[in-house]
Amino acid sequence: MRTNTSKKQIVPWFAASLLAIGGLMSFTNQGFAQDNATAATEPTASSTEVETTEPTPAEAEAKAKAEAWLEAKALAEKHAGLDEELEDGTPNPLKIDAFLKDGDTAWMIVATVLVLFMTIPGLSLFYGGLVRTKNVLSILVQCFAITCIMTILWLAYGYSLAYQGGGETLGLYIGDLGKAFLQGVSADTVDGTIPESVFFTFQMTFAIITPALIVGAFAERMKFSAILIFTSIWFTISYLPIWHMAWGGGLFGGGDEGNWLMGAGEEVLDFAGGTVVHINAGIAGLVACIMVGKRKGFGTTNMAPHSVPLTVIGASMLWVGWFGFNAGSQLAADGTAGMAMLVTQVATAAAAATWMFVEWFTKGKPTAVGLVTGAVAGLVAITPASGTAGPIGALIIGTLSGGICYWTATTIKSKFGYDDSLDVFGVHGIGGIVGAILTGWCAHESLGGSEGTFEIGTQVFVQIKSVILTIVWSGVAAFVAMKIADLILGGIRSNEDSEEMGLDLTDHGESGYSS
Amino acid sequence: MKLIKAIIKPFKLEEVKDALSEIGVEGMTVSEVKGFGRQKGHTEIYRGSEYTVDFLPKVKIEIAIAEDLVNKVIDAIVSASQTGKIGDGKIFIIPIEEAVRIRTGEKGEAAL
Numbered sequence: 001m002r003t004n005t006s007k008k009q010i011v012p013w014f015a016a017s018l019l020a021i022g023g024l025m026s027f028t029n030q031g032f033a034q035d036n037a038t039a040a041t042e043p044t045a046s047s048t049e050v051e052t053t054e055p056t057p058a059e060a061e062a063k064a065k066a067e068a069w070l071e072a073k074a075l076a077e078k079h080a081g082l083d084e085e086l087e088d089g090t091p092n093p094l095k096i097d098a099f100l101k102d103g104d105t106a107w108m109i110v111a112t113v114l115v116l117f118m119t120i121p122g123l124s125l126f127y128g129g130l131v132r133t134k135n136v137l138s139i140l141v142q143c144f145a146i147t148c149i150m151t152i153l154w155l156a157y158g159y160s161l162a163y164q165g166g167g168e169t170l171g172l173y174i175g176d177l178g179k180a181f182l183q184g185v186s187a188d189t190v191d192g193t194i195p196e197s198v199f200f201t202f203q204m205t206f207a208i209i210t211p212a213l214i215v216g217a218f219a220e221r222m223k224f225s226a227i228l229i230f231t232s233i234w235f236t237i238s239y240l241p242i243w244h245m246a247w248g249g250g251l252f253g254g255g256d257e258g259n260w261l262m263g264a265g266e267e268v269l270d271f272a273g274g275t276v277v278h279i280n281a282g283i284a285g286l287v288a289c290i291m292v293g294k295r296k297g298f299g300t301t302n303m304a305p306h307s308v309p310l311t312v313i314g315a316s317m318l319w320v321g322w323f324g325f326n327a328g329s330q331l332a333a334d335g336t337a338g339m340a341m342l343v344t345q346v347a348t349a350a351a352a353a354t355w356m357f358v359e360w361f362t363k364g365k366p367t368a369v370g371l372v373t374g375a376v377a378g379l380v381a382i383t384p385a386s387g388t389a390g391p392i393g394a395l396i397i398g399t400l401s402g403g404i405c406y407w408t409a410t411t412i413k414s415k416f417g418y419d420d421s422l423d424v425f426g427v428h429g430i431g432g433i434v435g436a437i438l439t440g441w442c443a444h445e446s447l448g449g450s451e452g453t454f455e456i457g458t459q460v461f462v463q464i465k466s467v468i469l470t471i472v473w474s475g476v477a478a479f480v481a482m483k484i485a486d487l488i489l490g491g492i493r494s495n496e497d498s499e500e501m502g503l504d505l506t507d508h509g510e511s512g513y514s515s
Numbered sequence: 516m517k518l519i520k521a522i523i524k525p526f527k528l529e530e531v532k533d534a535l536s537e538i539g540v541e542g543m544t545v546s547e548v549k550g551f552g553r554q555k556g557h558t559e560i561y562r563g564s565e566y567t568v569d570f571l572p573k574v575k576i577e578i579a580i581a582e583d584l585v586n587k588v589i590d591a592i593v594s595a596s597q598t599g600k601i602g603d604g605k606i607f608i609i610p611i612e613e614a615v616r617i618r619t620g621e622k623g624e625a626a627l
Contacts, residue, residue: 302566304559369561410563423562 101193107333108198114324115205119212120147122321126314126376127216129307130369130422134502135220136306136512142215142224146231147208153235154204156181161240162203166249172259173241175248192331202328207243210277211235216422217285218292220303221499224507226492229485230478234284238477242280242470246270252466261465268466269443269451269459271340272329274384274436275470282429283471284478285420291482292492294419296499303421308368315372319348322379326386336450340386343394344379350398351378355406370406377405377427381435388439390448397442401434436467516611516624517585519578519592522548523604527596528574534595535578538587544577554602573604579611581624 055063124143128136150158157180165176179185182200189196211231218227245251246268252275254262262268270276295303305311326344330337355374360366381401382394389397409426420426440460443449486492498506505511523531528545535543549570556569580588589606597603616626 302568303564304561304566363560363563365560367560373562414563 099193100190100195101332104193104332104334105195105198107337108194108202108328108331111324111328112198112202112205114321115202115209115328116147116321118318118321118325119205119209120144122314122317123209123212124314125310126318126372127219127422129310129312129314130216130305131219132303132502133306133512134504136310136504137508137510138224138503139215139219141508142227143212145224145228146212146215149228149232150208150211150235151204153232154200154207158207158235158240159200159203161236162207162243163248166244171249172251173245174250175240175244194331199331202331206273206277206325207235207239210239210273210281213277213281213424213428214285214288217289217420217424219421220503221295221494222292222492223489223494224503226485226489229488230288230481230492233481233484234477237480238280238284238474239276242276242473245469246273246276246466251469261469262462266458266462268462269388269439270384270436270466271387271439272326272383274380274432274439275466278380278383278428278432279436279467279470280432280474282425282427282432283474284481285424286418286429287475287478288482289420289425290418291479294417295421296496298419299417305369312368312372315375319375319379322348322383326383330387336387339390339450343389343391344382344386346391346394347382347385347398347401348375348378350395351375351381351402351405354399354402358403358406373409373423373427374402374406377401377431380428380431381405381438383432384436385439385442388443388450390442390450393438393442393447393449396447397435397438400438401431404434405431433467433471437463439463516614516627517580517582518609518611519576519580519585519588520607520609521576521578521592521596521604522550522573522606523576523592523596524598524602525572525574527598528576530595531576531592534591535588538584538591540578540580540584540588540591542578546575546577548573548575552602552605571602579614579627581627 120143124140127143128139131139157177159182160177160179161175163175164178165171165174185196185200187195187197191199211234214231214234215227241250247270251259251261252268252270254264254266256264258264258266268275297303322344323341327337327341330340352371352375355377356366356371359370378398378401381397382389385393385397405427408430409423413420413423413426437460440463441447441456443451443459444454444456445452482492494503494506521531525547532543549572551569551571554571556567556571559566559568576592578588585608589608592606613622614624614626615622
């Protein structure tokens with residue numbers, strides 16, 4: 001009995017405060033929680049009992065707000081099905097296209113934090129452990145500084161150029177500056193079912209990790225200033241356009257009429273950024289590391305990782321954070337997000353296990369660095385497919401990416417002799433390409449994919465077209481960005497003494513470990 | 516007075532220390548060192564890149580003792596650290612000209 005009474009006292013107050021928020025939102029006519037229908041019915045049951053005594057002014061006010069909220073909710077649901085335009089072509093004034101869902105919002109805030117966690121500390125530790133003792137801080141600083149610079153650029157113009165506008169000619173490649181510095185966006189602005197502030201920040205964490213991935217390619221030998229200039233320019237001329245092409249209504253979707261790359265109705269499947277993030281960064285890394293040149297003593301001196309435990313910890317953080325990356329890309333807390341989480345886990349495990357066994361059988365020992373590198377390869381490869389593939393597709397993508405990336409990181413690199421120090425191309429470039437192409441196959445329902453039946457060959461060809469475009473675009477952009485950095489600074493490479501001493505001391509004036 | 520320098524396998528340090536304590540050795544200096552002899556190094560593989568590690572980690576023990584203890588100390592070190600495999604290490608015996616206890620200024624065997 002006692003618990004009952006206290007429940008009765010708490011429920012109306014809890015519901016009242018919830019409804020007060022809902023009621024307030026309905027005034028702005030922009031957002032409310034559709035999911036609150038059950039919560040909204042609860043107070044009517046308990047408030048009848050409360051009404052036997054005189055309702056306090058606060059309760060009466062809450063009840064009025066609750067009624068207003070329910071009314072507005074019904075109106076919104078009615079309008080949700082309306083057409084964008086009236087018959088005469090003018091915008092429908094009754095159409096409300098964005099409703100805030102609190103469940104989606106809560107998940108997306110968490111997902112955003114998880115993706116930021118991938119770069120700092122995940123990626124920085126993963127890379128930091130792989131370099132030599134004298135360069136550990138240079139990697140940590142580069143990742144951290146890129147986090148700061150990209151945050152500012154994303155706010156200043158990145159988000160707007162990536163996401164705003166679209167359509168024909170120039171709009172196929174880049175957006176406009178309509179939302180530069182987030183003008184016109186407030187706490188009440190809703191995008192889809194989440195606040196635009198959350199969408200903006202979620203995508204910001206993608207814009208942070210992509211340039212940060214590249215630093216592994218030219219680790220231990222590039223000027224810090226050159227890295228900042230290079231990544232800022234590359235972000236502007238490659239990350240933003242590819243984002244816009246894939247996700248901003250650009251070139252990668254053929255639409256009704258088609259464009260020069262995609263036919264009518266053709267649409268690239270890139271759920272969480274296979275082209276935008278991984279192929280983009282992988283190719284930029286390859287071009288950049290060739291332009292900077294090999295590390296002094298590459299192939300002759302010992303360049304073994306200085307701290308494998310840091311690398312394993314960093315890779316584990318990447319794995320955890322990647323659930324935000326892939327499941328978060330659904331922008332909602334729903335079944336697709338749940339399946340994205342599942343396939344991410346399966347593909348990663350399959351890729352890591354494949355790498356381990358292949359290495360074990362060919363080189364004699366399953367190494368820690370190999371195991372975690374395989375995991376990253378699997379995470380990369382499942383990224384574009386995470387919203388469309390099923391568990392069987394995830395097994396296929398994981399196994400193939402683990403095997404193929406093992407081969408590229410261990411064999412191809414030494415054959416061609418380029419110094420992609422931490423295998424940005426070997427893991428992100430190749431893993432991204434393998435994943436992007438397999439996405440076109442694994443989305444088919446015969447493999448448990450969610451896209452139903454379609455012509456697999458056609459979709460795979462669509463995927464390949466987007467891969468080739470990204471390779472060419474990012475490669476040229478990286479070349480241009482490197483050249484500009486070279487012109488501004490009169491050289492992109494640290495001098496020989498700095499390389500010998502280590503960038504920690506010469507670029508940053510600190511040592512990673514006191515002796 | 517003699518200075519005994521012994522280079523041993525790192526994981527044998529505890530056993531050697533215990534053996535020396537038993538025969539009455541009251542102090543020693545231990546350093547972590549690297550080097551190679553006939554054992555040579557080993558290879559490490561990271562993502563397919565092989566590196567030869569020439570210098571292996573060893574522990575160096577230095578003990579200053581009176582002449583009459585020398586053979587007992589050598590026997591204790593050998594029996595405690597021997598595994599019979601290549602890489603067990605070496606012992607060097609060096610004469611000491613003088614020893615001084617800093618706290619009191621005592622000299623000679625009294626300082627040990």
